[in-house]
Amino acid sequence: MNMKKPIVKVLIPGIPLKTKFGGLGYCSIVLIIDGDKRILFDTGHYSVRNNILKYIKLYKINTLFLSHLHFDHCLNADLFSEFNIDIYVHQKELDRLKSKKISDVYTFYFFNQIVKNKKIKIFKKSFYLSPNVLAIETPGHTSGHSSLVVNNLNKSFIIAGDALKTYKDFTSKTKKNDKTAEDQVQMRRTLEYIKDNFDIIIPGHDVMIENGKRVKSNADFFEF
Numbered sequence: 001m002n003m004k005k006p007i008v009k010v011l012i013p014g015i016p017l018k019t020k021f022g023g024l025g026y027c028s029i030v031l032i033i034d035g036d037k038r039i040l041f042d043t044g045h046y047s048v049r050n051n052i053l054k055y056i057k058l059y060k061i062n063t064l065f066l067s068h069l070h071f072d073h074c075l076n077a078d079l080f081s082e083f084n085i086d087i088y089v090h091q092k093e094l095d096r097l098k099s100k101k102i103s104d105v106y107t108f109y110f111f112n113q114i115v116k117n118k119k120i121k122i123f124k125k126s127f128y129l130s131p132n133v134l135a136i137e138t139p140g141h142t143s144g145h146s147s148l149v150v151n152n153l154n155k156s157f158i159i160a161g162d163a164l165k166t167y168k169d170f171t172s173k174t175k176k177n178d179k180t181a182e183d184q185v186q187m188r189r190t191l192e193y194i195k196d197n198f199d200i201i202i203p204g205h206d207v208m209i210e211n212g213k214r215v216k217s218n219a220d221f222f223e224f
């Protein structure tokens with residue numbers, strides 16, 4: 001294991017806001033610097049596009065990791081393609097694009113058209129993205145949904161994406177249904193796994209949860 005500790009910075013915290021017409025879709029966008037790898041977790045949608053462009057240059061990002069291909073997590077992926085940045089995405093997410101379901105209003109079915117395929121790095125199972133960053137499969141929300149576990153910090157740490165979307169997901173004791181989830185049973189199993197195994201969780205659409213508490217003020221910069 002690399003002795004140099006990774007740095008994690010939440011660039012844009014997820015915001016769990018909805019109107020009666022639908023969610024605003026602000027997802028957590030997180031920078032991880034681990035040795036030479038300067039990874040961005042998810043890219044958000046057009047509302048944050050200007051910031052994403054700024055971050056690519058400012059933090060010299062060389063790797064994009066996409067949790068899944070819902071529009072609110074991947075819509076700015078074309079910018080990374082323009083800068084020749086590797087884009088990691090699970091095989092099952094790309095497979096989902098092949099059969100368009102008109103009722104699925106979240107999946108961004110045009111993903112392949114906005115990125116140059118040669119920069120897409122497809123993975124099929126858990127793997128180390130860098131010495132301290134482990135990509136794991138967290139299916140249920142979508143079949144290829146994946147999260148990043150960051151090792152070598154003082155606490156167990158996961159960037160969950162939509163495998164655990166909000167603090168409400170974290171606290172809910174009942175078997176709740178998530179109408180955006182592809183597989184409710186798998187979604188619930190993944191959610192419990194994350195709740196049971198990590199001290200610090202970055203949800204897909206909420207601020208950081210540390211030891212079961214929502215940490216508002218600390219969603220900016222933290223180095224362990």
Ligand SMILES: [Zn+2]
Nearest residue numbers: 070106141162
């Ligand atoms: Zn999603």
